[in-house]
Amino acid sequence: MSGFSGISVPTGPTDGVATDAGSEAEDVLNDQVHEVVIIGSGPAGLTAAIYAARASLQPILIEGVIEGGPTGGQLTLTTDVENFPGFPDGIMGPELIQNMRQQAERFGTRFITEDVVKVNVDQQPATLHTASGKTISTQALIVATGAKPRRLDVPGEDELWGAGVSACATCDGFFFRDKHVIVVGGGDSAMEEATFLTKFASKVTVIHRRDALRASVIMQERAFKNDKIEFVFNAQVTEIKGENGLVSGVALQDTATGETSELAADGLFLAIGHIPNTWLFDGVLETDDEGYLIVDEPSSATNVPGVFACGDVMDHVYRQAITAAGTGCRAAMDAERFLAGGGGQTAVAPEAEPATRSI
Amino acid sequence: MGATPVTDGDWKTEVLESDRPVLVDFWAEWCGPCKMVGPIVDEIADENGEKIKVLKLNVDENPGTAREYGIMSIPTLLVFKDGQPDKRIVGAKGKAALLNDLNSYVG
Numbered sequence: 001m002s003g004f005s006g007i008s009v010p011t012g013p014t015d016g017v018a019t020d021a022g023s024e025a026e027d028v029l030n031d032q033v034h035e036v037v038i039i040g041s042g043p044a045g046l047t048a049a050i051y052a053a054r055a056s057l058q059p060i061l062i063e064g065v066i067e068g069g070p071t072g073g074q075l076t077l078t079t080d081v082e083n084f085p086g087f088p089d090g091i092m093g094p095e096l097i098q099n100m101r102q103q104a105e106r107f108g109t110r111f112i113t114e115d116v117v118k119v120n121v122d123q124q125p126a127t128l129h130t131a132s133g134k135t136i137s138t139q140a141l142i143v144a145t146g147a148k149p150r151r152l153d154v155p156g157e158d159e160l161w162g163a164g165v166s167a168c169a170t171c172d173g174f175f176f177r178d179k180h181v182i183v184v185g186g187g188d189s190a191m192e193e194a195t196f197l198t199k200f201a202s203k204v205t206v207i208h209r210r211d212a213l214r215a216s217v218i219m220q221e222r223a224f225k226n227d228k229i230e231f232v233f234n235a236q237v238t239e240i241k242g243e244n245g246l247v248s249g250v251a252l253q254d255t256a257t258g259e260t261s262e263l264a265a266d267g268l269f270l271a272i273g274h275i276p277n278t279w280l281f282d283g284v285l286e287t288d289d290e291g292y293l294i295v296d297e298p299s300s301a302t303n304v305p306g307v308f309a310c311g312d313v314m315d316h317v318y319r320q321a322i323t324a325a326g327t328g329c330r331a332a333m334d335a336e337r338f339l340a341g342g343g344g345q346t347a348v349a350p351e352a353e354p355a356t357r358s359i
Numbered sequence: 360m361g362a363t364p365v366t367d368g369d370w371k372t373e374v375l376e377s378d379r380p381v382l383v384d385f386w387a388e389w390c391g392p393c394k395m396v397g398p399i400v401d402e403i404a405d406e407n408g409e410k411i412k413v414l415k416l417n418v419d420e421n422p423g424t425a426r427e428y429g430i431m432s433i434p435t436l437l438v439f440k441d442g443q444p445d446k447r448i449v450g451a452k453g454k455a456a457l458l459n460d461l462n463s464y465v466g
Contacts, residue, residue, distance in 0.1 A: 065451075065453050066456070070392050070395055076391035077392070093391075094391055094394075115453060161432075161449060162431060162432035162447075162449025162450060163429065163431050163432070163449075164431050166431075170389060170391070171392060175418075175432070176431075246429060246431065247431075267431065
């Protein structure tokens with residue numbers, strides 16, 4: 001491994017295997033039908049792993065590397081997380097994820113670090129195919145694939161990606177010291193990015209399509225109070241312009257009047273929401289109008305028996321680390337009951353007793 | 360082994376004057392996606408060491424070189440051939456995708 005610290009990224013299927021399973025070979029992974037496999041390594045997937053491992057289900061967690069976003073999920077792209085209970089002084093997003101991963105590992109979760117490329121949940125057991133050609137069979141499947149940043153889909157975006165266009169302020173803010181950057185979006189993440197970017201940039205302009213922000217009051221206030229942050233409301237970016245291969249500005253259109261204008265800037269950060277990572281389940285798992293997986297609330301059961309969903313892939317309302325963790329817990333407990341019931345029963349009966357599992 | 364650190368100081372001798380193609384991983388400690396790509400680049404270094412020299416440059420400690428090559432986003436991988444940037448790969452990718460991008464150097 002290199003000198004990178006922080007998040008450890010195992011390089012093979014046997015990395016991160018609990019000691020008692022350390023000798024398990026790859027072909028065993030291939031042959032055996034597992035009780036629970038979890039796809040996704042953010043707070044939802046890791047919490048599901050902690051609960052499933054403690055229930056002796058020997059979960060396999062597949063932590064994708066690229067397709068659905070970074071290993072460890074969106075939290076690995078954030079800095080201070082101030083609203084996760086139990087950390088009165090806040091905690092760094094990557095560290096929080098690393099802690100959860102260690103906790104999952106401690107109880108015997110086995111990790112496979114690669115992308116899943118194909119899933120077949122039409123028959124029992126479900127089968128998963130990975131990028132390197134592994135086939136993994138499981139009785140219960142927990143989908144915690146999360147969401148990834150939405151793009152603007154305007155001219156110039158692809159060409160200037162990485163040349164001033166970014167979706168990760170914590171990664172790229174550094175390169176905009178004393179420069180003018182634009183943040184597109186009006187939610188909490190837009191406010192967080194804008195506020196973070198003022199550490200480097202001389203000026204940050206937030207561009208939002210509507211006349212008011214969606215962000216929480218505390219995040220809005222923080223941004224409004226910051227002298228370096230300006231706001232342009234009722235405007236949408238119609239083109240990203242470049243000069244000498246670097247971002248030079250944007251073309252804007254007023255969403256109310258249709259008037260067009262241009263704004264010069266050195267960089268543009270996207271914070272315009274997320275798209276749930278559901279492509280593995282297209283046409284198989286039911287989704288709502290916005291593409292999020294539908295679960296049988298309050299359980300995490302999808303329309304396919306034995307397949308449960310948790311975290312941002314099924315939640316477009318709350319989308320917090322803590323709510324993702326909460327639904328991950330639900331999914332593991334639902335999977336446990338599904339397995340205990342012989343694999344054919346509804347995950348959570350309406351009259352189910354409240355959980356009394358000790359922590 | 361993995362990728363070898365390179366700095367502003369030895370950039371010229373290690374990269375510009377290399378007789379092999381050089382892959383440079385521009386990264387920083389605070390960059391989450393860099394931590395995914397880093398180990399993959401290390402593997403590529405270990406497996407293709409004869410065909411391509413693989414280095415990593417910490418942009419925090421070596422801002423001059425990063426600026427000179429217009430690095431505005433990390434991770435960025437640059438391949439140098441005969442002292443000139445020959446290929447630019449921006450953003451985190453999986454090993455298969457990276458090897459595909461690097462096919463003409465390591466294939």
